[in-house]
C-alpha cells in the first residue's frame with residue numbers, strides 16, 4: 026500500500042463539511058443560473074456607506090502593504106466608540122474567526138460546550154474542529170432557553186457556553202435584564218460567548234451595558250450586518266483585558282486585510298449612515314413580515330436583518346417551500362433543527378429584491394400545495 030501522511034485521529038473523524046453552503050455554490054449547481062434575489066445569507070443588501078466605498082477607492086493602491094498586525098487605529102476607534110480601553114478589544118476576520126479562536130482557548134478533546142439546538146452552526150463547526158463535545162439545549166417558544174442553557178452549563182461543568190442575542194436563525198431576542206440575570210448566575214469558571222452580530226439592529230434595551238471587569242464574558246460584534254461589510258470580514262470581541270490579550274497567543278496576526286481595516290474605520294465614523302441603514306432594515310423587516318402574512322404565513326418578530334417565517338406546517342413542508350423559492354431564483358435559507366425547521370428565513374434586501382420575493386412567494390406556495 027502506498028504510504029501517505031497520516032491525519033490526526035480528530036481530523037480523520039471529522040466529516041468534510043461547510044457550516045453554510047454559499048449561494049455561489051447553489052448557482053454553480055444550477056448550471057450557473059444566477060439568483061435574482063439574494064436574501065439568504067443575512068447580508069445587508071443596502072450595502073455600506075458611500076463614505077466607506079470612497080475610502081476603499083482612495084486607498085486601493087495601498088494593498089501591496091501588509092495591514093498593521095496590531096489593528097491599532099481600528100482598536101482605538103472601537104474602544105472610543107464603545108467607551109472601553111483598546112486593551113478590551115480584539116479585532117479579527119469576522120466573528121466566525123473569533124469564535125474559532127475562542128473555542129481553541131477553552132476547548133480540548135471531549136470538553137463539554139453548551140449551546141442551543143439549532144443555533145449558529147459555525148460555532149458548532151469550530152467546537153467539532155477542536156474535538157469538543159457539544160451539549161445542546163432546545164429552543165423554547167422560538168427563543169434560546171436561557172434557563173435551560175444555564176442548567177446544562179452547571180450539569181456538565183462546561184467551560185464554554187454560546188448564544189446569540191438577537192438570535193440567528195429565529196431573529197428573536199432577550200431584553201438586557203434577562204441576559205444580565207444569566208451572566209450573574211453563570212459559574213465564574215464558565216466563559217460566555219455572547220454573540221451580538223445583530224446588536225446594531227436590535228432595540229437598545231436588548232444590549233446590556235458593557236462590563237469589561239468580568240473575566241467570563243466575551244461580547245462579539247461585526248461589521249458584516251448593519252455596517253454592510255460582510256465581504257470585508259471584520260469582527261471584534263470585547264472583554265476583560267487578560268481574556269482579550271489571550272487572543273494574541275493564537276490569532277493570525279497578519280490575517281486582517283489592509284482595506285478591511287480602512288473600511289471598518291470609515292464605517293464606524295459614519296454613524297449617520299448607520300442610522301439611515303438600520304431604518305431601512307427595520308422597514309424591510311416589516312415588509313417581509315407583511316408579505317408573509319398576506320400569503321397566510323406567520324412572521325416571527327425579529328430584531329435582526331432577517332425575518333424568520335413560520336410556514337405553519339412541518340419541516341419537510343418548509344424544505345419544499347424553500348426549494349420552490351430557490352427554483353424560482355430566490356435565495357433564502359431555513360433553520361434545520363426540529364421545531365425551528367418549520368420555518369424559512371428571509372434576509373432584508375433592496376426593494377427590487379423584495380419585490381421579486383413578493384412576486385414569487387405565492388407561486389412557490391402554490392407549487393408545494
Ligand SMILES: Cc1ncc(COP(=O)(O)O)c(C=O)c1O
Nearest residue numbers: 119120121189193222247249260
Ligand atoms: C449569530 C451570528 N454570528 C456571526 C455571524 C458571522 O459574522 P461575521 O461575518 O463577522 O463572521 C453571523 C452571520 O450570519 C451570525 O448570524
